[in-house]
Amino acid sequence: MLLAADIGNTNVVFGLYSEGQWQEVWRIDTKDEAQGKLYHSLNKHVKEPGEIKDIVISSVVPFFTPILTKQLQQKFGVTPYIIGPQSYPHLPLEILRPEQIGTDLVADATAAYHKFNGDCMVVDFGTALTFIIIANKKIKGVNIAPGLKTAMKALAGNAVKLQEIPLKLPDSVIGTDTTTAIQSGILWGYVGLVEKMIERIEKELSTELKVVATGGLSKVLEPLHDQFDAVEPNLTLDGMRLIYEAVK
Ligand SMILES: Nc1ncnc2c1ncn2[C@@H]1O[C@H](COP(=O)(O)OP(=O)(O)O)[C@@H](O)[C@H]1O
Numbered sequence: 158m159l160l161a162a163d164i165g166n167t168n169v170v171f172g173l174y175s176e177g178q179w180q181e182v183w184r185i186d187t188k189d190e191a192q193g194k195l196y197h198s199l200n201k202h203v204k205e206p207g208e209i210k211d212i213v214i215s216s217v218v219p220f221f222t223p224i225l226t227k228q229l230q231q232k233f234g235v236t237p238y239i240i241g242p243q244s245y246p247h248l249p250l251e252i253l254r255p256e257q258i259g260t261d262l263v264a265d266a267t268a269a270y271h272k273f274n275g276d277c278m279v280v281d282f283g284t285a286l287t288f289i290i291i292a293n294k295k296i297k298g299v300n301i302a303p304g305l306k307t308a309m310k311a312l313a314g315n316a317v318k319l320q321e322i323p324l325k326l327p328d329s330v331i332g333t334d335t336t337t338a339i340q341s342g343i344l345w346g347y348v349g350l351v352e353k354m355i356e357r358i359e360k361e362l363s364t365e366l367k368v369v370a371t372g373g374l375s376k377v378l379e380p381l382h383d384q385f386d387a388v389e390p391n392l393t394l395d396g397m398r399l400i401y402e403a404v405k
């Protein structure tokens with residue numbers, strides 16, 4: 158059984174893979190790295206620790222990488238494989254700026270390319286909202302914007318009279334009180350952002366791309382779903398598994 162840990166800026170997403178599928182996927186807050194919580198979460202979800210023979214980690218939170226690596230090594234007696242630039246020569250894609258690009262974005266690209274077997278794009282709704290563009294067997298480029306919740310937090314944190322409110326898309330685009338004004342501004346605003354980015358990227362490449370959405374907040378913007386060829390919540394985990402298999 159393979160244990161995958163995707164360390165993002167908000168959540169660490171764990172997945173247990175065997176018999177051709179993710180048997181279990183769960184998340185913890187990245188800030189809850191205290192031993193107690195992590196052990197509790199692993200004990201709850203990993204019913205047979207002896208079955209874990211392989212561990213793969215992707216991390217965009219450098220301080221947390223050695224902490225989690227050590228804890229997983231101690232608990233399962235398996236040395237985790239950490240995805241990084243050394244992994245990339247094994248992949249079917251050429252990777253843009255190996256030392257800079259987030260390993261989660263490389264995992265997304267790897268899974269999307271595997272899925273569509275051609276030019277495509279990933280829209281990842283996490284702490285950041287990222288677009289990863291894959292063309293001619295290369296990661297052609299990336300776009301990074303504040304994620305939905307990050308935008309909400311920044312607004313509430315900088316405007317004295319505004320508070321964080323639930324990320325719920327209002328029916329009307331015209332807000333009629335502070336709550337719906339913020340909800341519309343952020344959520345309908347982001348619908349436009351994503352639509353326009355896809356349009357401009359395709360125009361710049363003079364080609365249509367298959368588009369797959371992922372990330373913890375990928376289901377929030379319902380009106381975008383006809384823009385996507387697929388919504389795959391486990392895309393990053395899939396990519397991590399594919400990278401691990403390619404390296405092995
Ligand atoms: N099942 C879910 N339903 C709704 N929101 C979710 C779900 N899982 C995660 N989220 C939200 O998604 C966000 C984290 O997304 P994620 O893609 O894991 O970000 P990151 O990789 O930056 O940590 C958090 O705001 C979390 O509350």
Ligand SMILES: CC(C)(COP(=O)(O)O)[C@@H](O)C(=O)NCCC(=O)O
Nearest residue numbers: 165166167217257258259283284285
């Ligand atoms: C773009 C990101 C912040 C996304 O992180 P996430 O939203 O998954 O927490 C992360 O992939 C990152 O820190 N990347 C490094 C910069 C780059 O990819 O060019």
Ligand SMILES: [K+]
Nearest residue numbers: 165261283393
């Ligand atoms: K992520």
